[in-house]
Amino acid sequence: MSVTTEGLSGFAIGLVEIVVFVGYLAGFWKLLNVITSGFDDHEEIFVHGNWAYLVQRLGITAGQATGMLSSMGLHEPNRWSDVGLLALSGAWVALLLLAVHPVIDRIVGGEVRRPDDARAYELSAGLVKAAFYVAFGFVVNGSLSGSAPDWPTALAATAVFTLLGGALLVGCYFLVDLVNPFPMRAGVREGRLACALEAAGSLVALGLVMRNAIAGDFVGWGPALAGFAATAVAGLAVLYATRWLVDRLVLTHSTMRQVHEADQVPAAALLAAFLPLAALPVTAVVGTVL
Structure with a gap:
């Protein structure tokens, strides 16, 4: 295999993108x-062993990584401007995650403090918040994918579908x-990990589905909004089924009622794993049809 100047340039750009991503x-x-x-x-993570705080922080970091992934790679050979686009998308994803942080805190409830008698309660809330961040990362990933006829349309479509995807979550x-x-939300606030696992699995699964629904080239507001609505209904139906x-x-x-009443964590974890797995074929169909 011969090494060309073009290949070396592409390899160098790829390395720089990796450095920017990790940075x-x-x-x-x-x-x-x-x-x-x-x-x-x-002190919180390594000394006190605050799992609730660690899970939440890892979730928001995973949301940052997931949101940026659509901007990785060379969109055209040897184009250094791709690095600039990756840097811009990274800043955009970080800004969005910081913006939704207080919203998610309010919706889920439960401040993550130092572990004490309320440690289980805080872990359940931290788990759901982490799932929210990861799922929102998938939504942002989709909104940054594809192309549009011009920059104003691209910016408008990115903003609109990011907002719609977040609202759907x-x-x-x-x-x-x-x-x-x-009562799932009350169960999460009471520290029931079984409730937190089902909610987290549902959020991640829906985020996967919506990522493929939003991603792709923009072909007009009518088809884009219709495709989003149809996928939202299909995704929620598959999760319930x-x-x-x-x-x-x-x-x-x-x-499942008995699982939540007894807070049977292994059984809830089984369902939490099944939900994203069931979402995978939906993403494949959506990616083919839309």
């Missing part, structure tokens, strides 16, 4: 340290509570 993750972690001045991160969290015979099937066919000696 953003480290820089975002440091920025969060500065913003959360009431916490000493080293919030709606999903409330819908999980409505369709469940057990998956839960129903697990309840009827997989959990042979108990029901």
